[in-house]
Amino acid sequence: MQKNLKKDAVFVLAAMVAFLVLLIFALPAAAAVTVYAEGAYTGDDLVVYVYADIDTDAICSAGVKLTYDNTVLTVDSAVKNDAVWFMGDSSPGHSYMNPEDAGDGVIVICGKLDTSAPTDGVIGDRVLLGIVTFSRNDGGAVPPDPAVAEDYFGVTVELGRVDPFANFVTTGGVELDADADPVPLEPVAFTGATVRERGDANGNGELTTQDMAALRYYIVNGGIGEIWKDCNGVDGINTQDMACIRYKLTH
Numbered sequence: 001m002q003k004n005l006k007k008d009a010v011f012v013l014a015a016m017v018a019f020l021v022l023l024i025f026a027l028p029a030a031a032a033v034t035v036y037a038e039g040a041y042t043g044d045d046l047v048v049y050v051y052a053d054i055d056t057d058a059i060c061s062a063g064v065k066l067t068y069d070n071t072v073l074t075v076d077s078a079v080k081n082d083a084v085w086f087m088g089d090s091s092p093g094h095s096y097m098n099p100e101d102a103g104d105g106v107i108v109i110c111g112k113l114d115t116s117a118p119t120d121g122v123i124g125d126r127v128l129l130g131i132v133t134f135s136r137n138d139g140g141a142v143p144p145d146p147a148v149a150e151d152y153f154g155v156t157v158e159l160g161r162v163d164p165f166a167n168f169v170t171t172g173g174v175e176l177d178a179d180a181d182p183v184p185l186e187p188v189a190f191t192g193a194t195v196r197e198r199g200d201a202n203g204n205g206e207l208t209t210q211d212m213a214a215l216r217y218y219i220v221n222g223g224i225g226e227i228w229k230d231c232n233g234v235d236g237i238n239t240q241d242m243a244c245i246r247y248k249l250t251h
Ligand SMILES: [Ca+2]
Pocket: 200, 201, 202, 203, 204, 205, 206, 207, 208, 210, 211
């Protein structure tokens, strides 16, 4: 009797393992890391936030190039997110490579090695990699199509440095770059940039009273706080930004 029970248990275990293996291979290969940028402009400047959704495995390094059109933009400042990406026992830790302006793009390299938790790495949604601030050298022209202002500013995201450099690496040592050899099963995905005017809270390319409603909804209910909801460009997103939109609509 006992022997049969043991046999049954082994069988159940084997069936579970077989099922799990099937499940793993049947799942669609969603990208483990997705990189994107969100930017907001005024007549004077453009501020772009670079984010990563890191879903499956924690990563210990990230490298992104934020491209821009240097006929309309000049880099004012570029910072990496030291609060999350640091090497040492706490932020900011040991200093390492700061973002570099390559003339047509800013390369942001991020590393994480928390000496008190060396295997942790970084994982999660909307993890900020860095922030790049541009001044506009086009006189503040209105983009031809404000609903895709990213095209006008030439802003997009791609791999920071090309092979043989590794940009995105998991804490397990797996390189996720699409140009890695061998190419990983789920290479890092770049889904581009979105740029809107500050105060275009619903992000549709025009400033209307709808944006006040969208901002009010966000303040009450929460949601995704894209930078274009920060109409006045200070203190995050709050009721002052409602007043800012109202001002923009009436002036
Ligand atoms: Ca709008």
